[in-house]
Amino acid sequence: MTKLGFPRLPQRYGKAPYFWLLSLVMMVWKFVYVTPTTTEILLLSASILLFLPLYLWSFSVQQSQLYSTILMTALLGIGWAPFNFGSSTFCIFAASMCSRISPGRSAYRVLALLQLSVVAATVLLALPPQFWVTALVFGTSVGVSAIIAAQLDLSKESLLRKQEEVEYLATLAERERIARDMHDLLGHNLSVITLKAELARKLFERDAVAAKQEIQDIEQTARQALHEVRQAISGYRSAGLSHEIKNARHVLDAAQIQVVTELEELTLPAALENVMALILREAVTNIIRHAQASICVIQLRRITDQAVLSIRDDGIAGSLSALKKGNGMLGMLERAHSVGGQLTLDTSQGMQIVLSLPMEVQA
Template sequence: MHLPSPLIPERYGKAPYFWLLSLVIFGWKALYTRMEMTEIGLILLSICAFLPIYFLSFNSTGKRLMACVFATLALGLIWAPWNGGGSTFCIFAAAMASRITPERRAYQTLGFAGLLIITCTLLLNLQPFFWIPALLFGTTAGVSAVIGEKMLRSKEDLLRKQEEVEYLATIAERERIARDMHDLLGHSLSVIALKAELARKLMQRAPEQAEQEIRDVEKTARDALAEVRAAITGYRSTGFAHELRQACATLESSGVQCQIQMPANFPALSAATENILALLLREAATNILRHGKATQCHIRLEQQAAQWVLSICNDLPQDAQYQPVRDGNGLRGMRERLAYLNGNIDIRCEDQWKIRATLARDFA
């Protein structure tokens, strides 16, 4: 259902309706002289002609708005010789001019309207009851309205930028969640698939070993569920050391021998650094299980100058067909995380599949 648009945009509130009360200025003449019914009727007719122009001006731009300004100004000048209350139309015209853009043109219109009022005053010898309010209050109202319009536009621009920032933040948060879910579930599901396939093959010839693999599948599934719950609450329960033990256990259960090199005194890492290293190790182990037929895996963490360097490499079978390195969702997510902490990642596939990640120690 299409709702009718309001006469005055909501950005102006209710104040423009209140301003219409200033039309009672037409009644000032009745305080010092008697007004004929004909004049009263013409006043009412003028007000009826003004109201559509007034409401139209709030929804007009360009030439149509300019026409509203000078039509209103003309009403005031027409009434000037007979009723000084016509100055209220000049004040309304000045307020309308404030909505002309750009701001420079609005001030030019105000200046031209002022010159027109002065010219008509000199030519027609108009009374001070008209030209003083028309010039004094008209100029004040016009300049104030121009400033008010500028502030209102600035506020609206700020709100639009704030909405854009919130939208971009929402997109970034969705991407972060997508990366986290991939990092959390990709490894676990790969292990589950591998062990389930192994259990199926062992079902007939080695039932006891198949049962053990099924237990490992159950445990891995429960661990994955616990990690997803921890991620939802924003808490990572496992650190790099735990992830290293789990990755080695998983790889060795698949026939991949692991060799580990760590600093003698393993330092305390910041939460951000430890999280990045743990997720990178998990992604690398997942890729080894999913894509390779490796038999050896070397994992090394060392300090070089002002950087942490994590290297993970595994051998490739001699009959392997080397393919260009292409980032999947996991590795792409790792690049983004490392870039956020002034780090980078290098992936090569030659005689070995090697991942080398560097991370500034300033963040550790």
Template sequence: MLSTLSFPWVPVRYGKAPYFWLFSFAIFGWKYLYVAPNSQELIALTLSLLFFLPVYFYSFWCSGWRIYACIVTVCAMGIIWAPYNFGGSTFCIFAATMTARLPDTRKAYLTLLAVGMAIMIASILMKLETFFWVPAIIFSIPSGIGAIMGERLSRSNENLIAKQQEVEYLAALSERERIARDLHDLLGHTLSVITLKAELAGKLLDRNPEACKKEIHDIEHTARQALAEVRAAVIGYRATGLGHELQSAKNTLDAAQVALLCDVEQFTMPQNLENVLALAVREAITNIIRHAQASQCHIQLQRQGSHIVLKISDNGIAGKTGVVHKGSGLNGMSERVHALGGSLQVSTKPDITGLHLELSLPMKEET
């Protein structure tokens, strides 16, 4: 019993909204503000709601013909209630929103149209009052269309996140393979040399102690050199650099079907500046993938006098809304930039792009 109560009644991705939609049944009580209900009507209303709730929650999980059965059942409940209480239009509105559960968009819209036609035909044949069919039509069709569009957007976001996770997994797998190859190439030859010199030193130990000492010295030198090379390689893996981050950005945007226009000027820069720029690119691309709904991204890197200027822009929804929400990512980026004496500007340009990020870092001349 406890497991049943703890089980989510609607998929997590819908949040709490489906529960709040149930408050729309308050419209049933409008009639009773001026007409006292009899006991039979109250019993019928209670039984209807108790029957509706399982069907409603089941519609979020079922598939195939069962979705149609839920839609027909709920719509029929609204039409049956129409002669007695115009609040029955609420059932019809719920039936219209259930069409969004259909996986095929065309079938979803056709089923929504069928719900609207059923309401109109029933209203004509049963000579129902306008208090029923007007709200049933006016609210059912827009609610159904909104639900279908919202469902498609939600599924697109889920597919996009799944593709992004797949890209990240493949990138991590490729990186592990690269590290394995590099370490094999780096240590394979060195360890082979150390093994041969150790064997030779063992043979020379009794016959030629001086030559043995020389071989042992060579082994020590080779081992120290290998250790230095391994440390340099590990540092390189930890800080992959701006070039690697740009390539990763291209792979991620390609998976998200976002076109990337990259204009990067080639020049050397201090490691600390490169790390900040790489992190800025990573954060900006993450925001574009998750929030921007963009189809195009432009990355530009230039050296302007004594400053390095990074510009990242997209054609997402920020240009339409004009609202920029600064989360922990942008705040962290701003702190890193200001720590190096640079500046960060985030703005919207509706006439050109959605969101425009401009980062400027001072680069001291090496003496």
């Protein structure tokens, strides 16, 4: 609610529900060929003013209160039907409100009950065919479509939550693995350094030669530990792209998107591999959230002195100009340019992202 108590649409619906209100023009279609009376204009204005808060309220009201909202909206349509067949638009709005009932079976039951009520009112009140035909045909199609769309949105939100959970758990597992490896790697060497430092301190006054030898051993052990840490970090970096490809397969499989991979064995600098991994992650995220694709093809190959990563799907690509203005695409372009690479888009058949990076990092 706003400060004035007027219903406000949840942000996830965007501006589309306001656009749908244009269908209220059906209520004034009659006046194109029949001059309305002052009383009729006043009653119609009052009805629309009553309907608007009901309509906006239906997007955020609790389900127990949604039934009364649907009923009142339908009664507005049936009440006006003997005088204005355009009131069928109220019944169509009531049918669309059924989509906000869960689970889906309950939504279909309420929609069926609503349409049966329209039939009963038509028989009892001898309503004009222009009203009940429009209310039944368009009301049923709009209601069923809205329920299906609502169920798809719920499935998409559930999938995104599961994806975020998988990514979070994968991050935790990776952190634990790194911590365990660092403990195993450094624990022994640091213990040796500590013991030798204590021994060198004790020998310092009694046997300088022996103390010097212990200090040399400390230096050698520390250098060895530093070398092993560098090797370990290098290993983590080199596993970055392969880990991301494995994660992409897992996430796309969870989204029921077929994954096809064509990967050449390439040895890449850590900086280039990191850029490829980040761009692959962003591309896969966009496919899951927006593309509605059924297949994704990931290719990695070498062309002359370039490492080329291609991510292609058969989903909905959208406008190329709009894609290039998106934050995700801008981030990909910036990462590619930061290492002297190029990123190209092709939306002729689904979406294809092609990343070309030099095999050597450019200064």
